[in-house]
Amino acid sequence: MTAARAFFVTTPIFYVNDTPHLGHAYPTVAADALARFMRLDGKRVKFLTGTDEHGQKVEQSARSFGISPQEFADRNSSAFREMTRLLDISNDDFIRTTEPRHIRGVEAIWQQLERRGEIYLGPFAGWYSVRDEAFYDESELVDGKAPTGADVEWLEEENYFFRLSAWQDRLLAYYDANPEAIAPRSRRNEVVSFVRAGLRDLSISRTSFSWGIPVPGSPSHVIYVWLDALTNYITALRYPDTEDPDFSIFWPTVLHIVGKDIVRFHAVYWPAFLMAAGLEPPSRIFAHGWWTIEGQKMSKSLGNGIPPGVLVERYGVDPARYFLLRELPFGSDGDFSHRAVVGRLNSDLANDFGNLAQRVLVMINRNCDASVPEPGEPAGLDTALIDAARGLLETVRGQISEQAFHLALEAIWRVVGEANRYVDETVLYTLAEAIRHLAILAQPFIPGAAGKLLDQLAVPMTARCFAALESAPLIPGTPLPKPEGIFPRFLEAPAG
Ligand code: MSP
Numbered sequence: 103m104t105a106a107r108a109f110f111v112t113t114p115i116f117y118v119n120d121t122p123h124l125g126h127a128y129p130t131v132a133a134d135a136l137a138r139f140m141r142l143d144g145k146r147v148k149f150l151t152g153t154d155e156h157g158q159k160v161e162q163s164a165r166s167f168g169i170s171p172q173e174f175a176d177r178n179s180s181a182f183r184e185m186t187r188l189l190d191i192s193n194d195d196f197i198r199t200t201e202p203r204h205i206r207g208v209e210a211i212w213q214q215l216e217r218r219g220e221i222y223l224g225p226f227a228g229w230y231s232v233r234d235e236a237f238y239d240e241s242e243l244v245d246g247k248a249p250t251g252a253d254v255e256w257l258e259e260e261n262y263f264f265r266l267s268a269w270q271d272r273l274l275a276y277y278d279a280n281p282e283a284i285a286p287r288s289r290r291n292e293v294v295s296f297v298r299a300g301l302r303d304l305s306i307s308r309t310s311f312s313w314g315i316p317v318p319g320s321p322s323h324v325i326y327v328w329l330d331a332l333t334n335y336i337t338a339l340r341y342p343d344t345e346d347p348d349f350s351i352f353w354p355t356v357l358h359i360v361g362k363d364i365v366r367f368h369a370v371y372w373p374a375f376l377m378a379a380g381l382e383p384p385s386r387i388f389a390h391g392w393w394t395i396e397g398q399k400m401s402k403s404l405g406n407g408i409p410p411g412v413l414v415e416r417y418g419v420d421p422a423r424y425f426l427l428r429e430l431p432f433g434s435d436g437d438f439s440h441r442a443v444v445g446r447l448n449s450d451l452a453n454d455f456g457n458l459a460q461r462v463l464v465m466i467n468r469n470c471d472a473s474v475p476e477p478g479e480p481a482g483l484d485t486a487l488i489d490a491a492r493g494l495l496e497t498v499r500g501q502i503s504e505q506a507f508h509l510a511l512e513a514i515w516r517v518v519g520e521a522n523r524y525v526d527e528t529v530l531y532t533l534a535e536a537i538r539h540l541a542i543l544a545q546p547f548i549p550g551a552a553g554k555l556l557d558q559l560a561v562p563m564t565a566r567c568f569a570a571l572e573s574a575p576l577i578p579g580t581p582l583p584k585p586e587g588i589f590p591r592f593l594e595a596p597a598g
Contacts, residue, residue: 109140109147110352114360115154115197115334118178119163122185123407124393124426124438125400129359131423132390132432132507134191136357138546139502141192142567148352150338151186152197153179157327158232161313171313175200185410190419190549197338199315199330207337208330209318211379214342215264216318220378226261226305229254235327236367237305250363262307262323269374270301276373276383284369285505286433289362289389293369304371332372336381344381354382359505362389362433388505391435408438418590420548421447427507427547444592451551454518455540456589461525462533463558463585470530474560474580477531483524484532490517491539495568498543507547514543534559534576542571551588558583 113129116122130151137149155175164174179198186193197204215221229238233252248254277283277294284290307323308314314324333341339353340346354376360368365387373383395406413422425443428450430436466475480488494517501510521528521536541555545566556566560582565574 107145108351108355109137109145110339110356111136111140111147111149112335112356112358113151114364115152115199115331116182117154117157117159118175118182119160120402120407121178121181122410123400124395124410124413125361125407126182127185127189127410127413127422128393128426129361129390130185130191131189131426132505133359134189134193135423135427135507135546136359136502136505137192137194138549142542142545143499144567144569146351148195148339148348149193150195150197150335151182151191151193152195152334152338153182153199154327154331154334155179155198155200156314156324156330157235158308158311158313159235159327161311162232164313172200188410188414188419189423192549195338197334199334203340204334204337205315207341208315208325208333210342211333211336211375212325212329213318214379215375218378218380220265220268221262221306222265223260224263225258226263227258228256228305230257231255239302257310259309261305261309262317262320263303264306264329264375264378266301266304266371266374269377270297272377273297273301273370273374276377280385283384283386284365285386285388289365289369289433293365296366297370301370328367328371329375332367332375335372335384336376354385356384356386357505358384358387360387360389362391365389388432390432391430393436393438395437396439397437417443417447417592420551421451421589424451424511424548428511429508431508432505441594444594447589448591450515451589452591454515454522455544456587456591458518458522458525458533459537459541459555459558460585460587462530462537463582466530466534466582467585472582472584474534474576474578474582475530476578478529480529480532481527484528487517487520487524487528487532487536490520491536492571494539494543495571502546511547514540531576531578538576539571542566542568554586554588558585 111133113133116126133149137147140147160175161171164171167174183196231238231248231252231254234248234250238248238254242249274297284293306326306329307317308326309323312324314327315330317323317325336353339349341349343349358368368387376383398404398406400407425446429446494514497513498510518540521533538559538561541552544552559576560580
């Protein structure tokens with residue numbers, strides 16, 4: 103298997119001190135669309151998600167519930183696993199940082215860094231934010247708080263340090279040689295200026311609490327939660343067994359989907375840890391934007407984080423996925439409002455795609471003996487419509503390689519629009535073929551609904567991949583099931 107045919111995509115692993123909400127659903131749905139797209143495009147795919155279970159924040163939350171951190175982690179990790187089920191997520195693996203396979207890999211990377219002289223013991227004094235699980239310089243604080251608004255505490259303890267400062271030039275060389283490694287461009291620029299400004303060595307162990315992986319040989323220290331967490335991306339590939347096919351096939355051609363708040367960890371610390379351990383840095387990191395809810399910041403205290411279950415119950419899984427991917431450019435911030443959701447879903451799904459499919463399938467059912475009609479003589483409009491549908495794969499592939507989901511969907515829906523405009527002037531076979539193309543291409547984004555449409559066109563399971571777009575047109579005379587509406591229409595909802 104060559105790297106060009108392999109595709110490894112990851113979500114951040116989610117802290118178990120919180121329960122799943124829209125902010126966690128977002129990268130998960132995006133990574134799922136990518137994984138599904140690549141599988142349909144003939145690639146060998148690994149799609150990894152999971153939970154981040156160690157650290158002071160989780161320890162404190164568990165204590166406030168009066169249960170052990172492990173019990174607390176077990177409970178909340180299953181909620182994230184349940185989120186994957188609710189959102190029709192096709193992950194191949196779900197990693198938990200409390201699993202033996204992960205702990206073994208983190209111990210191994212620590213020992214490797216130590217052997218290579220990248221770690222030393224020294225006194226630490228500085229600011230730490232438990233909420234962010236991050237260290238801050240005095241100069242970064244804003245009104246005595248972290249730049250994220252989180253509280254910080256003064257910390258003085260003996261820590262192990264990673265020689266991050268020694269990696270500045272090699273990090274800059276990595277960014278330089280890989281202009282696509284950090285996206286979007288604005289994030290890349292931020293990272294490059296941060297590294298250019300100079301790096302300090304990074305504290306990578308703690309002694310004031312115990313919920314973490316003990317430092318090999320120094321059990322009074324636990325490994326810094328970010329070194330622990332980032333390593334999940336390779337422990338899931340069986341690191342330290344770098345000869346294992348999982349590792350050799352999927353590393354380093356990875357795409358890490360992350361939120362804009364955790365870019366520094368992924369684009370600075372992670373490549374430095376990897377290179378220092380003698381491994382390749384990741385090939386791409388894409389940072390998406392943040393959602394507000396009805397104009398407000400999503401926060402635990404406001405309790406406005408929408409759980410995936412609520413989203414799915416209210417709109418259905420495919421419409422919810424469609425909205426998240428279509429509404430915003432993936433790198434931008436935006437607002438989630440029920441008004442916007444209802445407007446978008448009624449117009450794009452119920453009116454545009456839903457009506458097209460319904461009209462065509464009902465006409466075929468009534469007038470063509472409920473089976474795929476004969477193509478007949480194609481007229482100019484027929485050829486134009488089919489050509490537009492045929493050109494889509496290449497366009498969408500280009501957009502997806504840049505994680506531009508909204509543009510990919512916009513391109514598909516442009517052809518939905520054309521088909522709708524010509525519905526009365528084209529032959530039914532052409533329209534059915536156009537719908538087949540559209541449904542095949544829509545599968546990564548709205549797998550359930552697209553699958554139902556393909557069922558209604560009697561497209562066999564083996565003819566639903568992208569190669570089948572050209573190789574397996576509809577066969578005239580194939581009997582079709584009774585048409586059924588695919589996309590519900592929603593009532594204009596009051597906010598909330
Ligand atoms: N555990 C770390 C990640 C470790 S990865 C090796 C973490 N977890 S988290 O649960 O706090 O956040 C996970 C992701 O959810 C982050 O990428 C974050 O950007 C994303 N989101 C949380 N709230 C969000 C919004 N309101 N909008 C969009 N994404 C948001 O960080």
